[in-house]
Amino acid sequence: MPELPEVRVVRQELNKYVKNKIITDVHVFRDSFIKEIKPEEFKKAIVGETIIEITNYGKFLVFHLTNGKIILSHLRMEGKYNFFDPAKTRFYHDYVIFELDGNTNLHYNDTRMFGTFHLRNVNNYLTIEPLSKLAKIPAETDLNTFYDKLSKSKKAIKTLLLDQTFVVGLGNIYVDEVLFATKIHPQTLANKINKKQAKMLLETATDILDRSTELGGSSINSYTSLNKKKGSFQNFLQVHTKVNQPCPRCKNKIIKIKVNGRGTYYCPVCQREQ
Ligand SMILES: [Zn+2]
Structure with a gap:
């Protein structure tokens, strides 16, 4: 299970590859990964936006998008990201694929299926759950x-x-x-x-x-x-x-x-x- 140092390293690596990329499409292969809203709403909210940067808040990865959109991604037990240039098709246990500009894509893979995605915006992501419940490092x-x-x-x-x-x-x-x-x-x-x-x-x-x-x-x-x-x-x-x-x-x-x-x-x- 990734702990804080591991999540920080994933964040650093993600920034190397997907910072400033435009999300051109999203494929969700298992609805339960997207919390609170339907995958179609998740997709509609983020397609066309650019990933400004990725930070972390505790063990949550925080994707900051243009238009003030925020994606919170928690890896839980086994969540992993793989970046492909050129883009590749789905592998076994890939459950969310972000198509990015320049014919690249980011696959979220999770053999245990405990990972989560929450859609937030810059004005509310710190003041509502799940981040509002967290203490400080x-x-x-x-x-x-x-x-x-x-x-x-x-x-x-x-x-x-x-x-x-x-x-x-x-x-x-x-x-x-x-x-x-x-x-x-x-x-x-x-x-x-x-x-x-x-x-x-x-x-x-x-x-x-x-x-x-x-x-x-x-x-x-x-x-x-x-x-x-x-x-x-x-x-x-x-x-x-x-x-x-x-x-x-x-x-x-x-x-x-x-x-x-x-x-x-x-x-x-x-x-x-x-
Ligand atoms: Zn001793």
Whole structure:
């Protein structure tokens, strides 16, 4: 599942290929990908518009079109984009194809079919769902507010950090890495985290997310960015996926547990329960 660094990399790659392209036609092969409106309405709203740029808001890709139109695209489990020059016909599991000028096209492929598209406009996309529900990325999160919310919660810190209405951008891979780097046990109750640790969590999360973005994200499981390009941050993971391997700090074995149903890797020596 792509997390924030991976979505940022997809955004960068999309900008290289489709920025300033005109959408000349759209084919939707499975209606359920288009949320709230009919595929015909989606198509009618965007055909003829130019893609000004692609940004991201948390894990949503935000396509800014002329006429103030916005497409929100969420990749969920397995969504992927492939760009073709010259344009190619549909492949298996391609569910939305954007025909672009210059005989090129952008295929949205999704083997698990959990991805979503929402049509918005520049005036409302931040103030209505789904984006209005999202918190901020760690780099933009105010420490005092963050610490205040931690001290009022009795949830496990890992569970809270995965909650995108609490802080945006940490999925299962990066939460494990951030908790290892800050020496915090994943099941520590949020209200036991002190302010110094809260500060470290935000700073470390920012560093790890930025470093992974620079390295093209983590290609574990099936993640590739655009046109099947792989990232390399998986080579720098310290604990995630490393069950029974020696801890990079103390050489004790990394163990795997479940926290709120999510596979969780940590060092029982470096990350003691508080
Ligand atoms: Zn250790």
